[in-house]
Amino acid sequence: MNSRQDIIIIGAGASGTLLAACLLRGARSPLRVALVERGERLGRGVAYSTTSARHLLNVPAGRMSAWVEDPEHFLRWLRVEAPDTPPSAFAERRRYGQYLESVLKESAARAAPGVQLETPRDEVTAVVDTADGVKVSLASGATLEARSVVLALGNALPADLRVPDGGLYASPRYHRSPWMDGALEGIGAGESVLLVGTALTMVDTVLSLGERGHQGTVHALSRHGLLPHPHRAHGAKTPAAAEPLRIRELLRSVRREMDRCRDAETASPSAEDVVPFSTLRIRDVLHAMRQEVDAQTAAGADWRAAVDALRPVTTPLWQRLSEPERRRFLRHLRAYWEVHRHRMAPEIHDALDAWRREGRLVLHAGRVLGFELEPDAVAVRLRPRGEHEAQVLRVQHVINCTGPESSPASRSQPVLRGLLEAGQARADALGIGLATAGDGAVLDARGQPSAHLFTLGPPRRGDLWETTAVPEIRSQARDLADHLLRRLGAARTATSETAPAGA
Numbered sequence: 001m002n003s004r005q006d007i008i009i010i011g012a013g014a015s016g017t018l019l020a021a022c023l024l025r026g027a028r029s030p031l032r033v034a035l036v037e038r039g040e041r042l043g044r045g046v047a048y049s050t051t052s053a054r055h056l057l058n059v060p061a062g063r064m065s066a067w068v069e070d071p072e073h074f075l076r077w078l079r080v081e082a083p084d085t086p087p088s089a090f091a092e093r094r095r096y097g098q099y100l101e102s103v104l105k106e107s108a109a110r111a112a113p114g115v116q117l118e119t120p121r122d123e124v125t126a127v128v129d130t131a132d133g134v135k136v137s138l139a140s141g142a143t144l145e146a147r148s149v150v151l152a153l154g155n156a157l158p159a160d161l162r163v164p165d166g167g168l169y170a171s172p173r174y175h176r177s178p179w180m181d182g183a184l185e186g187i188g189a190g191e192s193v194l195l196v197g198t199a200l201t202m203v204d205t206v207l208s209l210g211e212r213g214h215q216g217t218v219h220a221l222s223r224h225g226l227l228p229h230p231h232r233a234h235g236a237k238t239p240a241a242a243e244p245l246r247i248r249e250l251l252r253s254v255r256r257e258m259d260r261c262r263d264a265e266t267a268s269p270s271a272e273d274v275v276p277f278s279t280l281r282i283r284d285v286l287h288a289m290r291q292e293v294d295a296q297t298a299a300g301a302d303w304r305a306a307v308d309a310l311r312p313v314t315t316p317l318w319q320r321l322s323e324p325e326r327r328r329f330l331r332h333l334r335a336y337w338e339v340h341r342h343r344m345a346p347e348i349h350d351a352l353d354a355w356r357r358e359g360r361l362v363l364h365a366g367r368v369l370g371f372e373l374e375p376d377a378v379a380v381r382l383r384p385r386g387e388h389e390a391q392v393l394r395v396q397h398v399i400n401c402t403g404p405e406s407s408p409a410s411r412s413q414p415v416l417r418g419l420l421e422a423g424q425a426r427a428d429a430l431g432i433g434l435a436t437a438g439d440g441a442v443l444d445a446r447g448q449p450s451a452h453l454f455t456l457g458p459p460r461r462g463d464l465w466e467t468t469a470v471p472e473i474r475s476q477a478r479d480l481a482d483h484l485l486r487r488l489g490a491a492r493t494a495t496s497e498t499a500p501a502g503a
Contacts (some may be wrong), residue, residue: 003118005034005146006488008136010124010415012037013045015457015473016152017100018066020117022481024107031488034144035104036136038123043100045154046179046404048093054207055093056345058200060231062087064096064470066103068478074099090231090345120144124415127453129424134452143272148484151434151442151455154415155404155468161196166372166379173378175182175399176207184212186353186395191216194373194380194393196368197401198222203344205401206352206361218361221382224335225365228342230349232304266334280320307340311466318465323429330430342469364393371398404463406432424453428462436463440480 002096007023009016012035035042039049056066065073077099078085085091108117123139127149136144154282157177160169168174174184178201187193193209198220207383292306310317318326318382329337344352355361365385380393404445408416408427419425423445428435434442440456441449456476467473 003119003142003144005032005033005036005144007148007150007275007484008034008036008134008144008146009150009152010036010136011045011152011154012042012119013037013152013154014043014047014100014470015045015190015477016150017043017104018470018477019150019152019456019481021066021104021107022477023485024115024117026106026485028112028479030116031485032116032118034118034120034146036120036122036124036138036144038121038139040121041097041101042104042119044097046153049098049179050204051094052094052204052208052211054348055204056090056209056348057093057096057314058090058342058344059471060087061085061089061091064091066100066470066474068475073103077102088232090347092483117222124417127415127424128422129452134397138283139333142182146452147488150440150456150480150484151416151453151459152457153416153455154461155458156413157405158197158201158400158402159405159407160400161368161402163368164370166370168371168373168378173373173397175397178208178399178401181413183399184208187212187214189213189215191396192394193218193399194378194395195220195399196222197403198225198363199338199401199403200228200229200342200344201403202401203228203352205399206355207348210351210355210471212275215360216396217359218355219364219393220361220401221364221368222335223365223367223385225363226335226339226386227352227363228339228344231308231343231348232302236323239301277422280317280322280325282321282325282333285317285321286333288301297346303340304343311341311471314466315464326430330432385500405460406458408434419453424450430462434459434463436460439483440476454480454484 009020012020014037016037020033023031023033041049053374061075061078062072065071065075066294067073072087074096075085075087078089078091078095104117111117120138120142122142124136125139126137128135128137130145133145133147134149136146136149137146157180160176172186172380187209189212193214195205195217195218199222202220203377206220209218245267289306289310292309293303296303296306321329352361356363364382366382366387369381369390372381374394377394377396378398380395380398381390383390408420408425409431418426419442420427425442426435426445426447427433434455435447436442436455436459440454440460442455443449443452457473458468460476464472467476
């Protein structure tokens with residue numbers, strides 16, 4: 001079977017679903033969109049496929065709308081069943097998956113005449129350029145053709161630790177990802193467990209184990225042994241934040257420098273005449289951040305206001321850093337940034353705190369050096385942070401909670417592997433995503449932007465850094481939809497008109 005589309009979106013997690021919804025809303029002339037998903041449900045992906053009521057969003061409901069221009073859309077959707085839901089509530093993640101699916105269905109139902117959505121349940125195995133677009137091969141043997149293809153691949157499974165595994169990885173005592181079907185099967189209620197990683201994936205895994213009645217000791221290990229901080233508790237009085245002058249001054253200086261270089265390039269296009277674009281150092285950003293925290297504290301606010309003040313400017317600051325400075329951030333500061341930036345719901349923090357007080361959850365800071373499979377346990381050889389001597393921790397099971405594999409070359413999707421091998425795509429300079437142009441076009445092996453292949457969401461981390469949360473992804477989805485529709489001549493005058501008030 002061969003089907004001709006205008007746009008093919010590969011992946012129907014949050015990124016793909018939001019993009020499809022934006023396309024359906026924005027098109028004002030006939031358009032055919034195929035949203036290809038190998039899973040059973042649309043709008044789920046890794047993040048929202050959970051069935052556990054204990055897994056909550058990490059962002060308050062009032063900031064999780066699918067539509068940039070209608071910030072309370074998700075909140076209204078929740079209030080249909082729970083009228084008293086406050087904007088500060090942390091909704092169940094499974095409910096957000098249902099919301100995304102409803103947004104897509106509503107967008108399809110209200111689309112202009114001739115605007116169609118197809119949702120093949122299949123896996124894409126290859127993407128090949130053609131004379132006037134792209135051909136997509138599916139695992140079923142079918143093929144699709146289109147003018148444009150968007151890689152909405154979302155997050156991949158964690159990568160195995162690159163240490164001697166002593167037979168662990170091939171045994172039932174190893175659980176590569178807590179998100180795989182049946183991932184926690186075989187773990188006895190009283191057995192001890194090591195969770196490798198202490199970020200939000202680990203938090204969800206602890207909650208899942210508790211839901212299953214687990215009573216054994218849970219060890220959690222990462223290089224720094226840091227837990228995500230909690231959001232401000234529901235109903236807590238939020239003090240007025242100090243004016244974030246230092247952050248704004250830093251951003252203004254960055255923009256002035258960018259404008260200066262742009263003007264220089266316009267006035268003197270010869271490369272040797274362009275005024276150098278001086279390097280912003282990560283220590284400058286860190287210094288400004290510390291000043292901001294001090295200012296907020298002195299004004300009676302808390303540190304969260306300072307971190308949140310950086311959110312709108314994080315991408316410009318990241319793009320202003322040189323590659324060595326970005327690597328310095330990843331090596332030395334990433335863990336500290338992420339526990340402050342990617343916070344957990346207050347009620348989840350309280351639950352984990354209870355586990356720690358009871359001795360059921362033990363945090364470790366250090367490195368795993370290797371594993372050895374024993375008849376009744378796993379011997380984990382580790383080096384605690386700040387120490388020279390290795391230690392051995394014995395547990396019955398090891399769960400990989402290190403988070404999604406970000407290196408494109410290591411990810412398991414055959415479509416991505418094929419694109420890299422064919423030179424149609426390349427990794428970014430840091431190796432944590434795909435190299436992309438400003439409009440989301442994928443760069444090929446020569447650094448040239450593709451005319452037909454685009455991406456959004458997590459694959460753009462190396463270029464944008466902040467690109468994994470819904471508030472950032474929905475903006476990318478809107479902008480990419482506008483761009484693709486303009487290319488096809490199918491856009492309406494403005495795709496940012498008010499979203500439907502329904503749901």
